[in-house]
Amino acid sequence: MFVTSDLSAIAVGRLVPVKRFDVLIQAWKNIPIHISIVGDGPERLRLRSLVADLGLQSRVEFLGERSDVQELFANHQLLVATSEREGFGYVFLEALQTNLVVVSTATGIAADLLPQDYLIDSLDADTVSLTVERTLKEFERAKQDFELVWAKARELTVNKMVTDTLATYQNTFSRWNN
Template identity: 30%
Template sequence: MAERNSIAIFLTSMTIGGAERVALDLSSGLAHRGYDVDLVLVDASGELLTDVPDEVTVINLGADRVATSLLPLRRYLNAHDPDVLYSMMTEPNLIAIAAHRLSRTGTRLVISEHNVLSHRLSDNKDRLVRFGASIGYPLADHAVAVSKGVRRELLDRTLLKETAVSMIYNPVRVEQIRENASKPVQHEWFLDESTEVILAGGRHEPQKGFNTLLASFARLNGDHRRLVLFGSGPETEALREQAAALGIQERVYFPGFIEDPYRYMGAADVFVLSSTHEGFGLVLIEAMACGCPVVSTDCRSGPSEILSGGTYGRLVPVGDDRALTTAIEETLRDPHDAETLYERATDFDVSVAIASYDELFQNEIKRANER
């Protein structure tokens, strides 16, 4: 019997987020393809831990933050010597590069970037991390970008060579999402056919541009329109205050964290992504898989790729609440066909991404064996 290849996937935790869901799908998909998979976490915490399949081994480095996980990760590499260490997100990437250089293993290191590096400019720590990425990333054996825009940024802002960077879209469980989307939502707004519901959600932070969305919603004509803004974060209270100041608090619902947002997407009239920047924009694909029409800001770097420049959903300039209002109005009046949206979502199905990662990892393992 051929020896099973081993993959270690390194990230911060399994707190709900886009990268964490990708890690869950990737670890599960690779395990089903016959890999021995370790999910190596800086801190083994988070709501998604319970969803990790039994065939995936969770490794808790027990560090209090990413920076202090260097030595524990090095010890893990020396003890387990996986064929490939796959790291996710900028700061874990830098720690993975350092631990890999300090270890005594033949492990191949593949890092992945899930956002544009240019967004890291808010403080000195961000600038230091971006500088570290610019000079450190070429020390990895290979890099993965989750969109064409992120790949362009990696090549522009780091010393990585063209041949050292692959582009693989994040995996989406399209069939499972579509099944969940058929479940009913027990909320009066969704049960009333005369009510049009605009849906948005994610972590309540400046990147998501929910302040622009609220301003845009306040401009919409008609008392039959409602906005559901799920999620939470540091801006939640400020967003509630903004809704009150705009006089729309009775027409905006903040449900907090929703464990299964897909039933909401399946019942909504339009989903809006209002971000200032994205690495990919996974939620747009999830909404389309539910047959929900979408509107998005034309932010860097994923939405335009996902929507094919506006073919599958209207794109508006970042921060332009008037243009966003117009796009929402037009979409409510003339929505894209649900089946067309679903078919587009299948282009990003998890099976496509897993096959691409399998090919990439096999090539890296082959290179290691040729040395």
């Protein structure tokens, strides 16, 4: 067992089958920290029942749909994402910009940004549990591993992307005018 009383996790997303919150909840049987699940959707009742069936009400909390996700990130240290597929993943990027350690399936931007040790290589409860537990056991190392990832994520703001795109267009148009 490892000391984790000062750590808590968060998972954010629409409660739909593709996000695989069921796998996340099953994995949490072996994980001794609290997790907040943010989001709503058609799977809400089934997932709440799963939490009750597994006796995890004291560690798994449903917060519903929220508009203050950035503030919630500030109160957690770990984001866990178990989606089967993901696009760009703004929630993921926002978590990194808030200096959260992230454990995720290798989907969307996670596959490109995360160190290999924090990618879930098989979407089953045991693998998710092992990946999260390993991260928690070596959390100080995880924070060091994420220093460069956090810096890169801070470069990927909407304002920076707009500024870079605008600069590219201006550069292109200035060459056409010369």
